[in-house]
Amino acid sequence: MEDVIAAVATPPGKGGVAIVRASGQGALAVAEKMFSPAGGVRVEAFEPYRMYPGRIDCGGFSDFGLCVYFRAPHSFTGEDVVEFHCHGGTEVARGVLRRALACGARLAEAGEFTKRAFLNGKLSLSAAEGLADMINGESEAQVRAGSMLYAERLGAAVRGAQARLTELLAEIDADIDFPEEDIERTDLAGAGERIRALAEELSALAGSYGTGRKIGGGVSVVLAGVPNTGKSSVLNALLGSDRAIVSDLAGTTRDAVEGAVEIGGVRFELCDTAGLREGADALEREGVARAKRRIEGADLVLFVLDASQPLREEDREAYAALAGKKVLVVHNKTDLRADLCELPADVRVSALTGENIPLLKQKMFDACMEGYNADALFVTQERHYAALSRAVALLREAEGLCAAEPPDLWGVPLREAWEALGEITGETANERIIDEIFSKFCVGK
Secondary structure: OOOOEEEEOOOOOOEEEEEEEEEOOOHHHHHHHHEEEHHHOOHHHOOOOOEEEEEEEOOOOEEEEEEEEEOOOOOOOOOOEEEEEEEEOHHHHHHHHHHHHHOOOEEOOEOHHHHHHHHOOOOOHHHHHHHHHHHHOOOHHHHHHHHHHHOOHHHHHHHHHHHHHHHHHHHHHHHHHOOOOHHHHHHHOOHHHHHHHHHHHHHHHHHOHHHHHHHHHOEEEEEEOOOOOOHHHHHHHHHOOOOOOOOOOOOOOOOOEEEEEEEOOEEEEEEEOOOOOOOOOHHHHHHHHHHHHHHHOOOEEEEEEEOOOOOOHHHHHHHHOOOOOOEEEEEEOOOOOOOOOOOOOOEEOEOOOOEOHHHHHHHHHHHHOOOOOOOOOOOOOHHHHHHHHHHHHHHHHHHHHHOOOOHHHHHHHHHHHHHHHHHHHOOOOOHHHHHHHHOOOOEOO
């Protein structure tokens, strides 16, 4: 790409250092117009990948900083790249950027640096999505999963599957073109088994999305129960802060109160809801309706009971309404007296003293992240899951055709499966998908 793009690559605000980046053919020429190296070195003589100190012309003022040149194709974008490292004041960085634009660059669009890296073959589409996950990650697990995407763990698996499909398709073409050659028919004799094996491998990979979705988007946990069992106190204890209002008055919580906590590196999104009971005023009834909707979409429900009270009929009704949901029964207020609640507890806690709150966190993790291995590859993007699922369905179709139909017919779903996998790496992704992915990046990345 001939035009030079430029943007501030560091977050806005005050700091020690800010970086302004320019990429494209002519980036070094932009640097020549606005950077005066110390020691008499000429910009056009810069050695790549070496930091040079000097004066940066910012238009109405100047700053003493550093300049580094990355020569194409050995740069992040695959193009000539120049970076100016200036002092981290907001206006300093803006001044450097304004001067770069005045010297022939144009302002980069959101994600355009990474998009150029993709278009220049420096990384796959899935790797670019992994980079976005790392930048936007709000938990250790999300950043780790993003780093695996960025390191092409998923891309390597997908390209390996495509290579096996390419081999099968080549054998089908050979069988069609040279039907008299026995060797090709011998190769295709085991095609059904090979297709089945590949379908099972991709199906297992797609199956990791259940856990991967929670890694990428967080685990949704709702605290439910009748009023005055201490749900808000349990939420505060889990968060380690007073996020929800606590009161002895039943019905204090009218709307959802949310917070997040990281457990085992995974982000858990907690939601305290209105107590589940009939009657009350119109405002509380709306809170109960919203609580039920939250429960319906939750990955896990913490059903909180008052351990110091016998089980009431409204407790039984509220618990029965959770049938079909993943539930942990939590006995709270164990500091008050012996456990009088008849419904068996998964964990007994005291939100007041903090007793067994760490155990509750572990139970939550075990309930939602069964079999989780931090080093395993998980599908975290719905787009990837959809493409894998479509590829598996096409492979199953091809397998079914193998027994009774000629190779040219079952070669059709095999080609379509290859194309479905190509949507993950970007080989067959359409422009709309590509634009949508890179629009999620900030300007400067």
